[in-house]
Each structure stands twice: as structure tokens, then as C-alpha cells.
Amino acid sequence: MINDPSSKNIRRAYQSRFRGLGFLDSYTSTHALADINEAVSAFTEAVSCTPDNHERLPGHLNGLGVSLRHRFEATGDLTDISASISALQKAVELTLDSDPDKPFWLYDLGTSLMLRFVRTKRDIGDISASISAQQRAVALSPAGSPSIPLRLNSLGISLTRRFEHTEDLADISEAISVQQRAIRLSFGNENETLAHKLNALGNSLMRRFQYTGNLTDISQSIVFQYNAINHIPETDTNTLCPWLDNLGIALTLKFLRTGNLDNISESISAHRRALELYTDGHPNLPAILHHLGGSLMHRFVHTEQLTDISESISVQQQAVQLLPENHAWLPSFLDSSGSSLMRRFDRTGHVSDINEAISLQRKAVNLAPEDHARLPSRLNNLANSLRTRFQRTRHLGDISEAIAFQKKAVQLTPETHADLPTWLSNLGVFLSDYFHHTNDITFLSEAIVVQHKAVQLMPEDHSRLTARLNNLGNALFSQYQHTQDINDLAEAISVQQRAIRQSPENHPDLPVVCNNLGRSLQARFERLKNNTDIQEALSNYQRAATFSFGSLTQRLWGAQKWARLSKQDPSQALEAWHMAIDLASQVAGLEYTIQERYAFLVDISDLSTSAAAAAFEHGQPSSALEWLEQGRCLVWRQVNNLRTPLDLLRNHNASLADELARVSRALEVAANMEEASPFTGETSMTQKMSMQSEALAHVRFAQRWDELLKEVRSMPGFEDFLRPPPCSVLVKHLPKSGPVVFVNVQEDRCDALALNSGDDTPLHIPLPEFSYNKAHYLRQVLAAHLRDNGLRERGSELNNVERGMRPERKVARSSSVMKEVLRQLWDFVVRPVLNGLGFNDLSDHDSIKRIWWCATGPISFLPIHAAGLYDGVSSTSLLDFATSSYIPSLTVLKERLRGPRDGNPSKMGLLMISQPDTPGQRPIPGTTQEVRAIEDLLRTSNVRHLCLDQAAGTFDNGIKQMGLFDCVHLACHASQNSAEPLKSAFYLHDRPLQLSAIIKQNLVHADLAYLGACQTSTGDQKLSEEAVHLAAGMLAAGYRGVIATMWSISDSVAPKIARHFYSKIIADAMVGADGKRRVSGEFAANALHYAVREVRKELKDTEENLLAWIPYVHFGA
Incomplete structure (x- = not known):
């Protein structure tokens, strides 16, 4: 007997058991790891001191098993749960069915087996054994036992867990049934006990909803879960955290079913609350991060707020990082991370995102057993990502693989499963894509069949029915385009109209569906000429544009279609173009890197010129001016806005000005982040998380910037702070020395718009003899002519004096190409402008005026400044009438003219950087002669100067001295990066000096930059309205004026141009109080x-001589 004085071990076991029970009881209150460790130690001692045949051994084993299970729940150590199961199995084996304790042992065994299954999800035997143990526990319980509700509830949980793995509806139905019975038997018990049962039933109803899609199940689930949470005290965080997490999942599922934004916002709040309550290191923390990331991703799909998708990726990466190796949750986490990356790629175009998404999702699929219930979902997600990459790369292998994976997902999914319509609809989309790539009609026919089935299986009140109908409508429209069968088009229209009718008012797919319906109606109008169709098409495009939600790109596309179809209705056309211009700046907002913004703008590069052409057509030159200013040079304007002086604001609200300055500096840094390199096997999760943290911070800074702008604009006198200025403001404070002339080249018409100081309205000068096609042709002809002459980089010589290797000429040079280009520019553009301005008198060259040219489209690549007739005695050109300058935008010019320049004598002077033989670049020895000639002039004229030649011209020296001199002459190689303009660079001795590094210096004294390098004012034809070149970049860096070149320059002519330029600018300069002259950008254009x-x-x-001097141009004030 245990009290036998001779049985010391038995007595010691008994004492250890009581000590273990005490620590176990204490742990349930404190959750202190030390308490549960002591409990495990005590029960281990009790077991070791008890003989195998002793009647108390099962109780000691059960205590040990329960203690080990609690420690597993706290630490996630699989060794503990396995040891728990072993101890509990032995306790059950040693206990007769007639023993009243056996139901307790079976209950505890079932619970531990269930927890190991949830943790590993490898052995279906665990969860089946758990169910068997729980069923025996219920069966052995005496009638009326107060423990029956608890055991029924636990049985229901185990059945639900097995359903999650097998999706056998019998399991989940039985789970709900026994849990409902448990609740009925629990009424009258304490609230906290009932709460656990309510929560479990809520979870089971949620799981059944995921299979059946029955809206009643998910609605009841949420009600039960809310009630359960309300019965749990805030201090019981171990219970509250997982329950809040499950509530968040249920709310997300209801959002996906109904599209109600309130549900997804509540879901995110629930996950966040759970996250706040969990302590670092808790084994369930990764799951909550994972679920929060999923909810954020789903809200992003609805709202397109980049903060949501950036945070989604960030928290999902944290979740993966926190998981132990080979954790059963890993496939789900990888799959969700991939889905979020794919969604961000959809918006930003980062190729690294979609490649990483596919890599993660492949791994998730490979880790899933063939019979896993979630395998179809993972196959669908992987197929979606492959299709998304196909849309970018057009690689047939991607869409073929996507179709194969999607077909497998469909085959593995029962007909009654709620997800089947989505899998079928996606398969239809992939088949349609394959048809568009191969023109194989069998794929389109199959696509329509599966799209029809998807629509038939989708409940009428499902939020995703809109998307399913839209996909079917698109497939039918594609079939019409192929067959020209008007019945196909009629069915497409009918399906798309149904999609709109059944959509809630704020459904995020409405812009794209309205656009697609508009396209179908427009096609039918073009076929049948029914005016009702074109009016309805116009109405749908207008709806798409004016929604305040949904895809920005779709809204912009709708605005453009609306505008182009409204040509005959001036008020509608102008309203539509105004909307399109406003949307364009949102599409390429500050939340994106500069590289991303330019990628977006490529597709809408002609937006502002088209809008201006419409304004000219309808007699609204003021609107044309506003839209050319607002819609062009968008990225440079954003860069400039971030550097706006805040002195006036600081006088009114210093703290707000400081915060705006802080955020603007952060955005400048973030805007120049490089797109992440493709992840490799060597890229650690820590590195990925670091990059994602930077991306998330960027988006949040952009969000904060918008908030600060609203706050500033709420202050009296700051209502228009950083807003696009109206015409009435744009025409003020213009230079008095000559007009600003916009030349708008668009496919429908060409026009000039002249702004004269003192005039309240712009002067419209139509150019009826010029056209977009003519400008495009002239650009092509000139480009070919330059290539034929080897004019690609400085160092290629025009005459016999060689400046390095000259490219071999493949085509003989024409004797009149350049003259013909200049003649047509003169006849059709410049002469009409001069006539309109009244510049007709050549008698007095001293009265030559200034003209600032702001060119658009292909003419921005042509030498307007040299336009003329070059035919001997009767030659005449623009040079005889005016001194020309170029500007990227009117705003840039006005900012360079605004207020007095800082006349700090210590900064006045010229810095020269000469690189005749930069390592790795073609030699350009003429730079030495060029710089020496300038240096002689400066020395003779007593102008402060410094020359950094060859090895002295390092990056560090260059950037330091640029801050000490207000003027700089760069005689070196340069490169222009059209994708990332701030990475355009000048090649110094040791490394490139990027434009971003110059801009960061905040050169408040910057005055004049002379860029003696090749093609420093040549932009990118795909981004002609963005002034993607070094000259514009130097203006953005703060320089008042820039001397640049349109193509490579002759080493024999360059020194002569430089010598004449500096002799003139020095002669015109004032002598300072110190007796020294200065080089002033004020006189640069005339010089x-x-x-x-x-x-x-x-x-x-x-021709050769024209090519030598024409490339020199002046930009700025």
C-alpha cells in the first residue's frame, strides 16, 4: 500500500504527484514556463518511482501526459507531444473500461493526438486515433456526467481537423452535430466553459462553409465566435489570441463571399488584436502573422492600397521566418506568400516578385501529398502566377503549365465544392490566353464551355459572380472577333450586362466590367451602326472612369475611351480628358520607385498631348496649357515637389514643415531603390525581409505625404499647396525677354501655344501643314543619318582627326538629309510660329529675342533651334530671329527664374572636370584641348576656377567641388538611363557620378552646367513627354541653365564652341566687389x-558641318 512505511518509492511518487498537480494548477493561472517544467519533472519522478503493476501508475502517467502536452503548447517542441501521447496511451492500456477514470484518460489521449496531427499533418492515423479515443471517452461516460459536453466538444474538434485534411463532408456534419449537442447539454454551466464550445462550433461551421459556400454557415460561425470571445476575460490571452485569429479568418471568408468591406476591415482588426496579445516566441505567432497577411492581401485586391499588399508580404515573410524547419504549416505559408507577391506584381510590375511567387508556390505544391484537401487551391494559385508571368513574358511554356496545373486542380475538386467555380473560371481564362497566343480555336471553345459551367455553379448572391461573368463575356467577345458571328457578340453583351446588374455598387471589378461592356457595345456599333450601342458604350466608359474604387489603370483606360468617343461633344470630351489627366498622376504616384513610375507612364505617354489636341479642337487653349503642364514631366515634377522650399509654411507651422521635410527626404531615398534582384537559393529570408521592410516603409511614407498635404491645404492661404496650377497662374511671372512656345504634336492635329509676358491668355497658333507622321518620319530619317555618320558617342570624329575608334559606316551619307529636316521644321513649324509672334524683322540683330521651346512627341527629338533654309546666299534660319532655349516644362522655367539667385562670392566660379581617357571608355583626347582653352580664358579674366583632370577627377573630388562652385563644365563620357533617369551618370576617373548623387547634394548655389558629353539632351522616344535625359536632370538638381548636346560632338569643333561660349559669357558678366568676374548662367543662352x-x-x-554645331542646345532660364 502507498502508506506502507517500507514503500519509500511509492510514498515519494505520491508526494511527487501532489507537487506536480500543484505546479500544473499554478501554470493554468500563470502560464509561466518554469511552472510547467516543474510539473513535468514532478510527474516524471512519480512515474519512475511507481511499479508497472501499481494501481496509481495510470494516474501518474496521465498527469505526465497532460503536463507534457501543456509544455508542447507553450514551446512547440514535438518531442513533448510525442512523449505525452506515449504516456497517455500507456495509461489507457493499463486501465479497465469499467474504471471511472478511463474516459478522462481517453479524452486526454485524443486531445494530444489531435494536437500532434495539427502540428505535423503528416500522419492521418493520428487524427483518426484521436477521434476513436474521443468516441470511446463519450461512450464510456456515465449518463448525465458533467464531462460529456466537454468530451463531445473535443470529439467535434477532432472530426473538424480530419475534415480539413480529407474534406469528407460526413466528418464535418458529425462534428457540428456533436458540438451542437455539447452546447445544449452545457446550458446552466459557467459562461467560460460554454464559450469554448461556442467557439469550437463556430470553427466547424466556418470549415463547412469553405466546402459548401453556404452563407448561413459562415454567418452563424461569426455570431458564435463573437459570443465566445465576449465571455473570455482580457487577461486570458492564451484563449483570446487563437479565437481572435479564427474570428479574423471567418470574417475574411465572409468578405470573399459577400464583398462587404466592413468584414475584411473587422478581420484585420481581429488579427491585429490577437497579434498584440501574443508574446514573442509563442508557437502560434506565425499562424496569426500568416492569417493577417492573407486578410491584408484580400483587402488590397479590393482597394489597391499598396500599404496593404506591402504589409501583407512583410508579415507573411515574418511568419515563414518564425516557423521551425519542416513545419506542417510551411506549405500553406509559402502558398500565401506567393499569392501576395503575385498580387503586388500585378500592380507594380516587379519581375522579381512574380518569379519569387512561382518559386514559393511550386515548393508549396511539391510539399503537399496528392490526397491533401488544399492541394487544388495551391495548384490554382501556382497556375495563376504562371499565367500572370505569361502576360508579361509571352512565354508559351508558362501558360501551358498553368493550364496543366489548373486542370489537375479541377479534377481533384468535387462537383459540390464551393471553390470549383473559381477553378473552372480561371481555367477558362488560361485557355483563352492560349488561344490568343496560338490562334487555335479549340482552346477558346473549351474556355467558353468551362466558363459557362463556372457561372452555372456560382450562387447568384456570390461576390465573385461578377468576375466569373466578366471572364465568360471576354471569352465570348474573343470568339466574336474570330468568327464575326454577331450572336457571339450579343451573348457577350448580355453576360456583361448581367455582371453589372448583379454587382454591389462598390464592387472593385465594376471598372473593368464597364470597360469590357463598352468595348463590346462599341464593336457592335461598328458592325450594325446602331446609335444606341455607341451611346451605351460611351456611358459605360464614363462609369468606369468616374468610379472612386477599383483598378486605377482600368479607370484611366475608361477615361481615355470616354474622351476619344466624345469628340463631337466638347463638354463631355473636355471633362473626360480632365479626368484622365488627374488619374495619370495617381497611377504613377510617390508610393512607387522612379523606375516603376516610368514603366507605368510608357503606356500613357501620349495622354497629355492627346488631351491638349482635344482642347485646341474645342477652342480651349487654356485647358491645353494646363494639361500639358500637369500631364508631362510627371516624375521630374514629383522630384521637384519633394524639394519645395518650406520657408513660408515654416513661418505658419514649423512642426508641420519639419515633418513634411522629413517625409520628403525619406521619399527621395525610397524612390531610387533598385528593383530587387531575382532571389536565388542563397538569398536568405532575413535579406528578403529587409528588402520588404524597405518597400513597406516607402509605401507608408507616401501615405504619410498625402496626409500631410491634406493638413497643409486645410490651412488658410495654403489651399493650393503643390496643386497643379491653373492657366491664370501659369501665365504670370513669365520672362520678359521672349515668349515660351509649346509645340504639341499629336496624331489628330499639331499646334503651337505661345505665352507672352503680360498676356492673360495663351496665343494659339495652329500648324495645319505639320503632322505627327511627318514629325515621326523626320525623327527616323535624322536618327538613321546620325547612325550612318557614326554619331553615337563622343570620340567618333566627323573629319579626318580621329578621337578613338570610329564605327564603320554601312551606308553612304546623304548630302541633304539634315538640310531637308531643317527646311521642313522651318516651313511647317518655326516660320508659322514666328509669323504668329510677329518676329519678322531681320534688320536689327541686336533686338534678337529669346524663345523657350517646350516640344512634345517626336518633334522633341528634332533640332527646332536650328530650323531654317541652308542654301547659300538666301539662307535664313531661326538663329537670325531668336536665341533658343529648351525647357522640359513651364514650371521648371518659372522656378529657375523665381527670386534672386544666391550670390555667395565664395561659391562663384567654374569647376572643370576633364576625362580624356577614362578607364573602360573610348578615349576623347580633345577634352584636354577644350579645357585648356577655357582655363586660359578664365585665368586671363580673373575668374575663380578649378580643373580636375584625369586621375584628379574622382567621384569624391567631383561631388565635393561641385558644392563649392556654382558652375560646372563636364568634359567626359556620360550615359543616360531611360528606365531610371536618376542613375544617368557622368563617367569620372574611378566610378560614375550618378544624377541621384548630384541631386542629393542640394546645390542651392547651382547656376550653370556645361555638359560637354554626347547626347546629354536626348530622351527616350517611349517617354517623350517625360524629358528623360541628363539636361533635364541637371535642371532638377537645381542648375539655372544647362548646355547640352543632342548627339555626339566633334572633338575638332567642341573646343571652338567652348572657347567662344566662355569668352562671350565672361565679357557679358559683371565684375564683383572683389574685382573678379563670374561665369553666370543668366547669359548662357546668348553666349x-x-x-x-x-x-x-x-x-x-x-551636311558634315551642320552636324558639328547643331547638337549644341541650351536648357533652362
Whole structure:
């Protein structure tokens, strides 16, 4: 007997058991790991001191098993749960069915087996054994036992867990049935006990909803879960956290079913609350992060708020990072992370995102057993990502693989499963894509069949029915385009109209469905000429554009279609173009890197010129001016806005100004982040998380910037802070020395718009003899002519003096290409502009005026400044009438003219950087002669200067000295990066000096930059309205004026131009109080005009000589 004095071990076991029970009881209150460790230790001692045949051994084993299970729940250590199961199995084996304790042992065994299954999800035997143990526990319980509700509830949980793995409806139905019985038997018990049963039933109803899609199940689930949570005290965090997490999952599922944004917002709040309550290191923390990430992703799909998708990716990466190796949750986490990355790729176009998404989702699929219930979902997600990449790369292997995976997902999914319509609809989309790529009609026919089935299986009140109908409508429209069968088009229209009718008012798919319906109606109008169709098409495009939700790109597309179809209705057309211009700036907002913004703008590069052409057509030159300013040079304007002086704001609200400055600096840094390199096997999760943290911070800074702008604009006197200025503001404070002339080149018409100081309205000068096609042709002809002459980089010589290797000429140079280009520019553009301005008198060259040209479209690549007739004695050109300058936008010019320049004498002077033989670049020895000639002039004229030649011209020296001199002359190679303009660079001795590094210096004294390098004012034809070149970049860096070149320059002519330029600018300069002259950007345009004319006097107007001096241009004030 246990009290036998001779049985010391038995007595010691008995004492250990009581000690273990005490620590176990204490742990349930404190959740202190030390308490559960002591409990395990005590029960281990009790077991070891008890003989195998002793009647108390099962009780000691059960205590040990329960303690080990609690420790597993706290630490996630699989060794503990396995040891728990072993101890409990032995306790059950040693206990007769007639023993009243056996139901307790079976209950505890079932619970531990269930927990190991949830943790590993490898052995279906665990969960089946758990169910068997729970069923025996219920069966052995005496009638009326107060423990029956608890055991029924536990049985229901185990059945639900097995259903999650097998999706056998019998399991989940039985689970709900026994849990409902448990609740009925629990009424009258304490609230907390009932709460656990309510929560479990809520979870089971949620799981059944995922299979059946029955809206009643998910609605009841949420009610039960809310009631359960309300019965749990805030201090019981171990219970509250997982329950809040499950509530969040249920709310997300209801959102996906109904589209109610309130549900997804509540879901995110529930997950966040659970996250706040969990302590670091808790084994369930990864699950909550994972579920929060999923909810954020689903809200992003609805709202397109980049903060949501960025945070989604961030928290999902954290979840993966926190998981132990080979954890059963890993496949689900990888799959969800991939889905979020795919969604972000959809919005930003980061190729690294979609590649990483596919990699993660492949791993998730490979880790899933063939019979896993979630395998179809993972196959669907992987197929979606492959299809998304196909849309970018057009690689047939991706869409073929997507179709194969999607067909497998469909085959593995029962007909009654709620997800089957989605799998079928996606398969239809993939088959349609394959048809569009191969023109194999069998794929489109199959697509329509599966799309029809998807629609038939989808409940009428399902939020995703809109998307299913839209996909079917698209497939039918594609079939019409292929067959020209009007019945196909009629069915497409009918399906798309149904999609709109059944959609809630704020459904995020409405913009795209309205656009697609508009396209179908427009096609039918073009076929049948029924005016009702075109009016309805117009109405749908207008609806798509004016929604305040949904895809920005779709809204912008709708606005453009609305505008183009409204040509005959001036008020509608102008309203539509105004909407399109406003949306364009949102599509390429500050939340994106500069590289991403330019990628978006490529597709809408002609938006502002089209809008301006419409404004000219309808007699609204003021609107044309506003739209050309607002819609062009968008990225440079954003860069400039971030550097806006805040002195006036600081006088009114210093803290707000400081916060705005802080955020603007952060956005400048973030905007220049490089797109992540493709992840490799060597890229650690820590590195990925670091990159994602930077991306999330960028998005949040952009969000904060918008909030701050609203706050500033709420202050009296700051209502228009950083808003696009109206015409009435744009025409003020113009230069008095000459007009600003916009040249708008668009496919429908070409026009000039002149702004004169003192005039309240712009002067519209139509250019009826010029056209977009003519400008495009002239650009192509000139580009070919330059290539034929080897004019690609400085160092290629036009005459016999070689400046390095000259590219071999494949085609003989024409004797009149350049002259013909200049003649057509003169006849059809410049001469009409001069006539309109009244510049007709050549008698007084001293009265030559200034003209600032702001060119658009293909004409921005042509030398307007040299337009003229070059035919000997009767030659005439723009040089005889005006000194020309170029500007990216009117705003840039006005900012460079605004207020007095900082006249700090210590900064006045010229820094010269000469690189005749940069390592890794073609030699350009003429730079030495060029710089020496300038240096002689400066020395003679007592102008402060410094020359950094060859090895002295390092990056560090260059950037340091640029801050000490207000003028800089760069005689070196340069490169222009059209994708990322701030990475355009000048090649110094040791490494490139990027434009971003210059801008970061905040050169408040910057005055003049002379860029003696090739093609420093040549932009990207795909981004002609964004001024993607070094000259514009140097203006953005703060320089008042920039001398640049349109193509490579001759080493024999470059020194002459430079010498004449500096001799003139020095002669015109004022002498300072210290007796020294200064090089001033104020006189740069006139000095260049003089230099070109002087060089031209020495040269005949041959093709070769024209190519030598024409490339020199002045940008800025």
C-alpha cells in the first residue's frame, strides 16, 4: 500500500504527484514556463518511482501526459507531444473500461493526438486515433456526467481537423452535430466553459462553409465566435489570441463571399488584436502573422492600397521566418506568400516578385501529398502566377503549365465544392490566353464551355459572380472577333450586362466590367451602326472612369475611351480628358520607385498631348496649357515637389514643415531603390525581409505625404499647396525677354501655344501643314543619318582627326538629309510660329529675342533651334530671329527664374572636370584641348576656377567641388538611363557620378552646367513627354541653365564652341566687389547663340558641318 512505511518509492511518487498537480494548477493561472517544467519533472519522478503493476501508475502517467502536452503548447517542441501521447496511451492500456477514470484518460489521449496531427499533418492515423479515443471517452461516460459536453466538444474538434485534411463532408456534419449537442447539454454551466464550445462550433461551421459556400454557415460561425470571445476575460490571452485569429479568418471568408468591406476591415482588426496579445516566441505567432497577411492581401485586391499588399508580404515573410524547419504549416505559408507577391506584381510590375511567387508556390505544391484537401487551391494559385508571368513574358511554356496545373486542380475538386467555380473560371481564362497566343480555336471553345459551367455553379448572391461573368463575356467577345458571328457578340453583351446588374455598387471589378461592356457595345456599333450601342458604350466608359474604387489603370483606360468617343461633344470630351489627366498622376504616384513610375507612364505617354489636341479642337487653349503642364514631366515634377522650399509654411507651422521635410527626404531615398534582384537559393529570408521592410516603409511614407498635404491645404492661404496650377497662374511671372512656345504634336492635329509676358491668355497658333507622321518620319530619317555618320558617342570624329575608334559606316551619307529636316521644321513649324509672334524683322540683330521651346512627341527629338533654309546666299534660319532655349516644362522655367539667385562670392566660379581617357571608355583626347582653352580664358579674366583632370577627377573630388562652385563644365563620357533617369551618370576617373548623387547634394548655389558629353539632351522616344535625359536632370538638381548636346560632338569643333561660349559669357558678366568676374548662367543662352554663330562663320553649311554645331542646345532660364 502507498502508506506502507517500507514503500519509500511509492510514498515519494505520491508526494511527487501532489507537487506536480500543484505546479500544473499554478501554470493554468500563470502560464509561466518554469511552472510547467516543474510539473513535468514532478510527474516524471512519480512515474519512475511507481511499479508497472501499481494501481496509481495510470494516474501518474496521465498527469505526465497532460503536463507534457501543456509544455508542447507553450514551446512547440514535438518531442513533448510525442512523449505525452506515449504516456497517455500507456495509461489507457493499463486501465479497465469499467474504471471511472478511463474516459478522462481517453479524452486526454485524443486531445494530444489531435494536437500532434495539427502540428505535423503528416500522419492521418493520428487524427483518426484521436477521434476513436474521443468516441470511446463519450461512450464510456456515465449518463448525465458533467464531462460529456466537454468530451463531445473535443470529439467535434477532432472530426473538424480530419475534415480539413480529407474534406469528407460526413466528418464535418458529425462534428457540428456533436458540438451542437455539447452546447445544449452545457446550458446552466459557467459562461467560460460554454464559450469554448461556442467557439469550437463556430470553427466547424466556418470549415463547412469553405466546402459548401453556404452563407448561413459562415454567418452563424461569426455570431458564435463573437459570443465566445465576449465571455473570455482580457487577461486570458492564451484563449483570446487563437479565437481572435479564427474570428479574423471567418470574417475574411465572409468578405470573399459577400464583398462587404466592413468584414475584411473587422478581420484585420481581429488579427491585429490577437497579434498584440501574443508574446514573442509563442508557437502560434506565425499562424496569426500568416492569417493577417492573407486578410491584408484580400483587402488590397479590393482597394489597391499598396500599404496593404506591402504589409501583407512583410508579415507573411515574418511568419515563414518564425516557423521551425519542416513545419506542417510551411506549405500553406509559402502558398500565401506567393499569392501576395503575385498580387503586388500585378500592380507594380516587379519581375522579381512574380518569379519569387512561382518559386514559393511550386515548393508549396511539391510539399503537399496528392490526397491533401488544399492541394487544388495551391495548384490554382501556382497556375495563376504562371499565367500572370505569361502576360508579361509571352512565354508559351508558362501558360501551358498553368493550364496543366489548373486542370489537375479541377479534377481533384468535387462537383459540390464551393471553390470549383473559381477553378473552372480561371481555367477558362488560361485557355483563352492560349488561344490568343496560338490562334487555335479549340482552346477558346473549351474556355467558353468551362466558363459557362463556372457561372452555372456560382450562387447568384456570390461576390465573385461578377468576375466569373466578366471572364465568360471576354471569352465570348474573343470568339466574336474570330468568327464575326454577331450572336457571339450579343451573348457577350448580355453576360456583361448581367455582371453589372448583379454587382454591389462598390464592387472593385465594376471598372473593368464597364470597360469590357463598352468595348463590346462599341464593336457592335461598328458592325450594325446602331446609335444606341455607341451611346451605351460611351456611358459605360464614363462609369468606369468616374468610379472612386477599383483598378486605377482600368479607370484611366475608361477615361481615355470616354474622351476619344466624345469628340463631337466638347463638354463631355473636355471633362473626360480632365479626368484622365488627374488619374495619370495617381497611377504613377510617390508610393512607387522612379523606375516603376516610368514603366507605368510608357503606356500613357501620349495622354497629355492627346488631351491638349482635344482642347485646341474645342477652342480651349487654356485647358491645353494646363494639361500639358500637369500631364508631362510627371516624375521630374514629383522630384521637384519633394524639394519645395518650406520657408513660408515654416513661418505658419514649423512642426508641420519639419515633418513634411522629413517625409520628403525619406521619399527621395525610397524612390531610387533598385528593383530587387531575382532571389536565388542563397538569398536568405532575413535579406528578403529587409528588402520588404524597405518597400513597406516607402509605401507608408507616401501615405504619410498625402496626409500631410491634406493638413497643409486645410490651412488658410495654403489651399493650393503643390496643386497643379491653373492657366491664370501659369501665365504670370513669365520672362520678359521672349515668349515660351509649346509645340504639341499629336496624331489628330499639331499646334503651337505661345505665352507672352503680360498676356492673360495663351496665343494659339495652329500648324495645319505639320503632322505627327511627318514629325515621326523626320525623327527616323535624322536618327538613321546620325547612325550612318557614326554619331553615337563622343570620340567618333566627323573629319579626318580621329578621337578613338570610329564605327564603320554601312551606308553612304546623304548630302541633304539634315538640310531637308531643317527646311521642313522651318516651313511647317518655326516660320508659322514666328509669323504668329510677329518676329519678322531681320534688320536689327541686336533686338534678337529669346524663345523657350517646350516640344512634345517626336518633334522633341528634332533640332527646332536650328530650323531654317541652308542654301547659300538666301539662307535664313531661326538663329537670325531668336536665341533658343529648351525647357522640359513651364514650371521648371518659372522656378529657375523665381527670386534672386544666391550670390555667395565664395561659391562663384567654374569647376572643370576633364576625362580624356577614362578607364573602360573610348578615349576623347580633345577634352584636354577644350579645357585648356577655357582655363586660359578664365585665368586671363580673373575668374575663380578649378580643373580636375584625369586621375584628379574622382567621384569624391567631383561631388565635393561641385558644392563649392556654382558652375560646372563636364568634359567626359556620360550615359543616360531611360528606365531610371536618376542613375544617368557622368563617367569620372574611378566610378560614375550618378544624377541621384548630384541631386542629393542640394546645390542651392547651382547656376550653370556645361555638359560637354554626347547626347546629354536626348530622351527616350517611349517617354517623350517625360524629358528623360541628363539636361533635364541637371535642371532638377537645381542648375539655372544647362548646355547640352543632342548627339555626339566633334572633338575638332567642341573646343571652338567652348572657347567662344566662355569668352562671350565672361565679357557679358559683371565684375564683383572683389574685382573678379563670374561665369553666370543668366547669359548662357546668348553666349551659346554667339558661339554657334561664330563657329558657323568659319564653316560652310555642308551636311558634315551642320552636324558639328547643331547638337549644341541650351536648357533652362
